[in-house]
Amino acid sequence: MSTTITTYTGDHTGDTAIVLTETALDPYVTHASTRRWLTGPGLPCDSGVLSFAELCREGLRTVADSTGDPDGRLAAELRDQLVIGGLLGPGGALETESVLLDGATGEISTTYLLHDRPDLMDRRPLAPSLRTLVRFAEATDELAGLRGQFASYVGRYGPKAVAEASRHLLAVFEDGTDGAPAPFWKMAALIRPLALVAGRAGASGLALDLPQRLLDQEFGQGKVVRFEEVDFPATLTHEPTRRFLREVGLPEDGYLFTLDTDAPLQTLAEYCADDERGAELPAGAHHLIRLGHLVEDNSLVIDGATGAVLNFSEPEARLFPLNTDVSTLAFTLWLLHREQAIDEESGHELTTDTYDQLAMTMLQVLSTVDPTGVTAAGGGGRHYWTEVFQDVAGGVLEAVGAVR
Known part of the structure; x- marks a missing residue:
């Protein structure tokens, strides 16, 4: 043709x-x-x-x-x-x-x-x-690039910007469908603007500048753990990471991630020795700090010198990139929790019959603020968040809500 x-x-x-x-x-x-x-x-x-x-x-x-x-x-x-x-x-x-x-x-x-x-x-x-399809795609692209009808959002970050952008995009989609856009577009309007919650000015020395108390507001008071200097191993020398863990903290239980809180943080070498696992350790294990547990026998660790967040697969004794740093890790856990709140408010519309589209939308948002998953895929490597989000049989995005 x-x-x-x-x-x-x-x-x-x-x-x-x-x-x-x-x-x-x-x-x-x-x-x-x-x-x-x-x-x-x-x-x-x-x-x-x-x-x-x-x-x-x-x-x-x-x-x-x-x-x-x-x-x-x-x-x-x-x-x-x-x-x-x-x-x-x-x-x-x-x-x-x-x-x-x-x-x-x-x-x-x-x-x-x-x-x-x-x-x-x-x-x-x-x-x-x-005509409607092209218009909806253009509006979604304009949001992603903060241009066109979304140009006024340049430099605006935080929950208020997220809410306004979501209403704006949803209005575009409803206008072209008599108020009833297809689930793909509705979830785009509800989920894609979440990328605007954190700034990128670099004031924190990390990839994202999270709003004050964002995690406390999302997970609840007393459910976000902030560390003290005595909790850090000497090999955690990356100061922006130390400051983030002290001042911002991480949720104690993000469902897919459980923080180590019973004792001061350990290096991966110390953790494996104390646990008598006898696991084969990756190179530099004494400079990797274990933050906690990911499901399916994976440990979440931080490179003490660079602040990079990694996934240590215990069965494979291998390291895989997970997040750019602790700020994008916190964003990922916040994103998971926020999606569940949105899904509950919509009567679980997002996870009914369109789970695959929801997982794709979530990963697109994550890749907007942290390209680790895209980079890993381009190099033929594994990425934990990508795999668990796309596990339709496991229904991770549905299961998170079930345990909340």
Whole structure:
């Protein structure tokens, strides 16, 4: 199928777009306004939310063509849907969920292309039209870049900025859907603005400047532990980390993480010796300070010299990057707790039927303030938060709420 690349004019000068010829639309797209959109303004080549690269490569294809479906097991309502793109994950990675266009109605939905089990495929609503889809994606990108309609949020951080940005984005989505946006956009409006809670001015000497008492307000008074100088091993020499642990602290129990509070903090070497585990230790274990326990036999440790936060897998006796530093660790634990509060307020709408989209949205927010997971994935390594968030069977984001 033939596609052409052109350039937007007017308000979009300089932005490249995917524009299809009239011939390429036949016989797949009969919806008049959808035809005008695809042959006119077209679809964006550059988006932090969606990718239409497949449309450039393959042209319009039906789901039936994409899956093959040799045994005719594909549901009739999916057979003639057109595969036009896919949702993007953290760092612009292409997710497995495909974006579909109904050529007769112009409606947009998503599905997972299950080549081996097409009979299990279904679709979820995404937007009533291409125009709405593009507008929603643009608004989401503008929030991420603090530009366009969200330019006024530059330099504004904290719970108030989060609440205002969330209302702003939700209003955009409701305006284009008669007040009922698809779950994907609703969770985007509720979760993505959470990245604005912490500043990046570097005043703390760490990646994030968390608002005063943010953790106390979220986890409750008495549930955030602040350390004293006598609690620190001599090998913890990174002063911004020492100051953060003294003045800000960490939640004692973040569900996925439990802080060591029974004794002064130990090096990883001391912890393993005292626990008589006989575990093989990584290089530099005497300079790694164990903060606490992650589920599934993982220890959370800090590099005493740099402040980097690492995951020590005890069964594998290996270290993996976890967070940039203690400020982004605190943000991660706050993000998990905040998501659960939002989910409870919505009647668990976020974790009903769309857990995978919620996990992706959470990881996108986390990658905005801490690129550790994206960097690890790019290098072929493991990242604890990414793995547990995406564990649909384990339902971590649901389980957090169950124990609160």
